[in-house]
Amino acid sequence: AEKIKVAVAGNPNVGKTTIFNALTGARQKVGNWPGVTVEKKIGTKNHNGHVLEIIDLPGTYSLTAYSADEVVARDYILEEKPDVVVQVLDSTNLERNLYLTTQLLEMGTNLILALNMSDRAEMRGDFIDVQRLESLLGVSAIKTVAGEGKGIDALLDSIVTKKEQNIPLPHEIGYGGMVEEKICALEEIIKGDPEISKHYPPRWITVKLLEGDDNVIFKLSSESIKGKVQDFLSAIDNEEYEVEMADKRYEFISTLMPQVCTTCADEVSPSD
Ligand code: GDP
Ligand code: K
Ligand code: MG
Numbered sequence: 001a002e003k004i005k006v007a008v009a010g011n012p013n014v015g016k017t018t019i020f021n022a023l024t025g026a027r028q029k030v031g032n033w034p035g036v037t038v039e040k041k042i043g044t045k046n047h048n049g050h051v052l053e054i055i056d057l058p059g060t061y062s063l064t065a066y067s068a069d070e071v072v073a074r075d076y077i078l079e080e081k082p083d084v085v086v087q088v089l090d091s092t093n094l095e096r097n098l099y100l101t102t103q104l105l106e107m108g109t110n111l112i113l114a115l116n117m118s119d120r121a122e123m124r125g126d127f128i129d130v131q132r133l134e135s136l137l138g139v140s141a142i143k144t145v146a147g148e149g150k151g152i153d154a155l156l157d158s159i160v161t162k163k164e165q166n167i168p169l170p171h172e173i174g175y176g177g178m179v180e181e182k183i184c185a186l187e188e189i190i191k192g193d194p195e196i197s198k199h200y201p202p203r204w205i206t207v208k209l210l211e212g213d214d215n216v217i218f219k220l221s222s223e224s225i226k227g228k229v230q231d232f233l234s235a236i237d238n239e240e241y242e243v244e245m246a247d248k249r250y251e252f253i254s255t256l257m258p259q260v261c262t263t264c265a266d267e268v269s270p271s272d
Contacts, residue, residue, distance in 0.1 A: 004052045004163045005080065009073060009104065010088035011097055012059030015116040017041075018146035019088050020056040023156065036068045047156045050163075055082070063103040064208070065215035077107055078200055078219075083163045085109040086155065091121035091128060091143070093266045098253045105137065105171030108201045112158050113141040114151070126264045133260045138171060172203065175248045179241060182210060189228050195221040211245055212238030 008023075010016045020028075024043025033040045041056040057076060058069035065071050077085060087104055089097040094115075104111050115121075115128060130141045140158050144151030175183065187206040190196055196205060200219055208216040209229060220226050257264065 002051075004050055004084065004159065005082040006052050006054045006159055007057050007076060007080075007082040007085045008054060008088060009057045009077075009085055009100070010059060011061050011090065011093075011100060014059070014088045014090040014093075014097065015144075015146040016059060016088045017056060019086070019114055019116060019144065019152075019155075020054060022146055022149050022152045023052075024054050033072045036072060038068055038072050045156070047160060050160050052156070052159060061100060063100070063107070064211065064213050071215065074107070077104075077109060083110060084112060084159050086112045086114055086159065088114045088116050088144075088146075090117045091115045091126070092117055092124065094121075094128065094261065094264055095253055095257050095266050098256070099249060101137065101139075102171075102173060102249045102252060105139070106173065106201070106204050106207065108171075108204070110162050110167075111139045112155070112162055113137075113139055114144045114146075114155055115141055116144045116146050118143040118151075119145045119148070121264075126261055128261045128264065129259075133256075136256055136259060173248060173252050175207075175245055179210070179244055179248075182236065182241065183207065186210060186229070186232055189225060189232060190220070192228075193220050193222045193225045207245065209233060210236075210238070211242045 008016055008020050020041065020043060024045050028041055028043035031040045032038065038058050043054045045052045045054060055076065057073040060070045060073050063070055063074040085104055087101055101113065115130065121128065130143060134141050140162060142151050142154050142158055144155060174180065183206050186209060187202055190202050190206055196202055196219065205216055205219060217226060217229060220229065
């Protein structure tokens, strides 16, 4: 059977490794990502006649190029194009964890949310409306308690189903008039690159460049397009856009939260 490539992503300390271990059992290999001392873990799992190759990505709060961990995680997603990305979330810090979700959605990943630590959330009296969350975000979501193996079979079933459906749609957050105008203009330039649209979601590349993420410019193959992009970017104030876009993502999440959980309040506030 064809291998299903699965990447496990998430913030640090949400139970990623525990989920990875529950998914793969003892069948794992540990190494390093090329060029950096970030641990790379790969495991395999046979599930109902399907072979899953599962990667435990480094824990990250975001997918901007702020650290080696973030670059490793996002380059894996962009270059290796896993069939399915499982984001593990800490259900007691849902709002904060959804920030990474917005970025995974913008990258056009085929996304499943593992709402982990659901034992602790329920002990606090927080009940997340999973179906509502799924329909608002257009993803699949499953409650898990990783250490007890709860939800792991459902997660495996969901991975296979996701792969078979294979309809990742880049989810677009509207950034509002001023920013959208710039996105539109810059995206036009970027789409002129002969390689970019074949490999990456152009809007995602555009958003990252507007945020001042220089690392992304290396994804462009044409020198003349690179020059045009640099001219465009030097004429604007990146910081202003970065702040505005982060605000819009938080706004999107804070509008969503009361619709999926009436009592949830993060143990750690999203701005920490
Ligand atoms: P990672 O940093 O995301 O890889 O997180 P780990 O897998 O190392 O887990 C962090 C801690 O949370 C460990 O002490 C786990 O035993 C614990 N943990 C993981 N999943 C759950 C869960 O669903 N419920 C509870 N109560 N604890 C969990
Ligand atoms: K925590
Ligand atoms: Mg870990």
